[in-house]
Amino acid sequence: MSREKLKRLGVELPLLPTSTVGSFPKTPELAEARTKYTRNQITRAELETLEKRATEFWIRTQEEIGLDVLVDGEQYRGDMVAYFAELMGGFQTGGLVRSYGNRYYHKPAIVGEVKWPGPMTVQWWRWTQSLTKKPVKGMLTGPYTVMDWSFNDHYRDRKSACLALAGELRKEAEALIEAGARIIQIDEPAISVRQEELSFAIEAMHLTVDGLPAYFITHACYGAFETIYPDMLELPVDNLDLAISNSALDLLKIFEKDPFTKDLSLGVLDVHNHRIETPTEIKARVMRGVRVLTPERVWVDPDCGLKTRTVEESRRKLETMLTAVRELRTELA
């Protein structure tokens, strides 16, 4: 059914469309340049030249691998929330907070009314799309996750902050559509952390996407299924992207009780493991979804952004994924 929506939007995809969750590792050249930039050893313009070169590398790589729906690889982004927080009005870069071990990050703080500053991702999307004939996804972080991963010094409560963000992020989605994006992914990895807040997370997504002419995907992290299914089906998006590579979940059993009503992206590659999966393993993981939904409703991708893997690991994992999918396309045709 969402395939019809895609068709209406002018997007034709093969059976079991393949994509990735968003980030690719920074190329070694870019990683070095980013360090130099933070030390003021190169200019912003020099850094951007290298960001573009790395983005182009990843577009070519995705085309070579044979992926169907491409991403820009987020070579110009650091953290998926901080990137937006640094650009939007109402935010301040927060102080350092520990995330684990000896690892710290600057947690953004909302200190005033949040405000869309004008397009934040559109220029990159437009440029990336100009490099390829395949569709490139617009990539946004959802209002609930931006709220949850920021301090809130301004709004009365978490819900008010989340809904305010939704109204502003909608403008970015509109701008992407205006530029020509037909598929937009709005990530909500934080959505399962507080079940009692799911209702306003869903309300926020309505504010962000309702009435907009695009095919929307939401990526949620491992663990979401157990805690917020079937309520998460109320998210007003076309496709839910779920990490299942590490999960022993019996989708059949879960969907028998509460039928899955959307397209499903199956995250079949474990991005937190160096090991390259075998085509047989991947096929088995895809089949867990195909057996319970029709193959027309299933997409295939890694279980999270690939930015923690090396360039070579990312490529080999995705090549294997495509090998598996090509075999399945023949077998299922």
Next chain:
Amino acid sequence: MQLILSTAGSYPRIGDVPDLQRHRRAYAQRERGDISAEELRKVEDEVVAGVIREQIEAGIEVVTDGLIRWYDPYSHFARGVEGVEINGLLRLFDTNFYFRQPVVKGRLRRRGPILLPEYEFARSVSSRPVKPVLTGPYTLARGSIVEAGYRSVHELALAYAEVLAAEVGELSRAGAQLIQLDEPAIVRHPENLNVLEAALAVVGRERGAARLLLHTPFGDVAPLYRDLQALPVDALGLDFTYSPKLPALIADLGSAKPLALGLIDARNTKLETRESVFPVLDAILPALKTGPTYLMPSCGLEFLPRERARLKLETLKRLRDAYLGGRS
């Protein structure tokens, strides 16, 4: 009326200015092998002394050592126990903090004192009483992967409880008067209250003159409040940030145990005001049958930047003083 100010556990180990980043630098140097374990320990000593000083300057009356030497609340204990290995990272409840998950490979056996040397050092640099903090047996068991040695969370919780009982005994004999036991996992698994009860009975066995404070952050504790009152501990620490109904519930049911009120949100930078805190105190305090009552942040302060953690504590003191001042 006595309202004693305390912290709830962790304290940010670094700040945003280079002077306050010694710990991060030393830790990285140790990881690269550039400095010895002893040299890192000296830096940790200085940081512990610093965060204790900062708490005291902010007006805190019962301090913690900030858990500066802990990698995280799980592996810090798992490392001190035979039969447990340390696994990959897992998200700590609904926070953006990650801990290393213990993997139980066989029967647990404590290698030796885990917290005692840390407590003794903290006490030597503090002019105020130091409250040791332990991760509770149920939470440790719930957060562990069991590969061998135990057949259930219940069995494993009792095994961890034996380890922690020895810790509590040592801390009590060393002079700790108030010992905090963190059990956030029970809020998400109220069906295991019986397991918690049995494990706490073991942990408390050797507490001697020390009082055990059970703290249950990171979730709405209101549905469990009645049951917590029946547990074999001496005081309860409550995180109010998830529980809009908790003040009315306590006002209604009272408390047979002294309470530590986690009214200051240790997860968000926004500072509390009279308007947000006084009505809660007005509702709760008359219902408390026994003291002392503690005021503290909702959980450890490590979720905040250092400068904001300090401001939170100063706010706590200012609000307490204003509240008591307004009544006298």
